[in-house]
Amino acid sequence: MQIILSDYQDQLVKGLSHRMNNILTLFHGYLGLLLDNEKLDPVTQEGLAKIKDGARVATELMDRTNALVRPSNLMPREIAFDEFLNQLAPTFEKLRTFGTTISIECADDLPQVWADASRIRLALTELVKNACEATASGGAVRIVVEATEASPKESYFPASQPQPTSWVTVSIIDDGAGIAKGMEAQLYEPFSTTKKKHIIAGLGLTVAMGCMQQIGGAIDHERSGGKTTFRLTLPSRLGGKLKAVA
Numbered sequence: 001m002q003i004i005l006s007d008y009q010d011q012l013v014k015g016l017s018h019r020m021n022n023i024l025t026l027f028h029g030y031l032g033l034l035l036d037n038e039k040l041d042p043v044t045q046e047g048l049a050k051i052k053d054g055a056r057v058a059t060e061l062m063d064r065t066n067a068l069v070r071p072s073n074l075m076p077r078e079i080a081f082d083e084f085l086n087q088l089a090p091t092f093e094k095l096r097t098f099g100t101t102i103s104i105e106c107a108d109d110l111p112q113v114w115a116d117a118s119r120i121r122l123a124l125t126e127l128v129k130n131a132c133e134a135t136a137s138g139g140a141v142r143i144v145v146e147a148t149e150a151s152p153k154e155s156y157f158p159a160s161q162p163q164p165t166s167w168v169t170v171s172i173i174d175d176g177a178g179i180a181k182g183m184e185a186q187l188y189e190p191f192s193t194t195k196k197k198h199i200i201a202g203l204g205l206t207v208a209m210g211c212m213q214q215i216g217g218a219i220d221h222e223r224s225g226g227k228t229t230f231r232l233t234l235p236s237r238l239g240g241k242l243k244a245v246a
């Protein structure tokens, strides 16, 4: 299932997000000043603290929304994946829930990925976060990186361009309970979540999918042998030489 933002929707989300960020900057500035006033009565102070928390959640929502739109400055480059993952290890460590172990396995002689690294980092972080949440009561998360010449079934790579001759797959495998009943059909849809009391939850997979759309990659998932796998497929060498995705 693929959700692709049209140019019009992309513009609209970008415009809204830009304006909302300006409004939120004002909120944060003035709330900070008001809360510094020690003469405020406790009721007003409590009310302002609640508004401040609401503004923080709104800022977080806008940050995640920003990840959905096409950045004007996509910067594809060669990425050596083993090095790239090593740099990300501290980020994964922060996502790790109590009792969860995270291991990284990279195949030898991986071809270099050709894509914007920021998009891969975002998508990967969301998937590792989900896997850690799925194994929150203790479990194992494996990140397995391999090369393949087989094109993914459904990729966002522009059909008009020479197709990559090889791809790098990054599988995030966890031994949690699996995808909840009824979630499967709307998994990648915005705000589709099993989290309770999180008003801005349900954007992780939408963001990951949006990132793959922007770099011409693919995302899919499967459940087998008691394990859940979410897999990113990333373009490597294109038609024998390196070339940017439009």
Ligand SMILES: Nc1ncnc2c1ncn2[C@@H]1O[C@H](COP(=O)(O)OP(=O)(O)OP(=O)(O)O)[C@@H](O)[C@H]1O
Residues within 6 Å of the ligand: 126, 130, 131, 134, 174, 176, 177, 178, 179, 180, 183, 187, 192, 193, 194, 195, 200, 201, 202, 203, 204, 205, 206, 228
């Ligand atoms: N590895 C996984 N195992 C089981 N269920 C998963 C896994 N990854 C995602 N899901 C399910 O998909 C839903 C949507 O995931 P998504 O990342 O989009 O949002 P979220 O994790 O609920 O919230 P957010 O990422 O915004 O904090 C999750 O609520 C969960 O039910």
Ligand SMILES: [Mg+2]
Residues within 6 Å of the ligand: 126, 129, 130, 202, 203, 204, 205
């Ligand atoms: Mg998530």
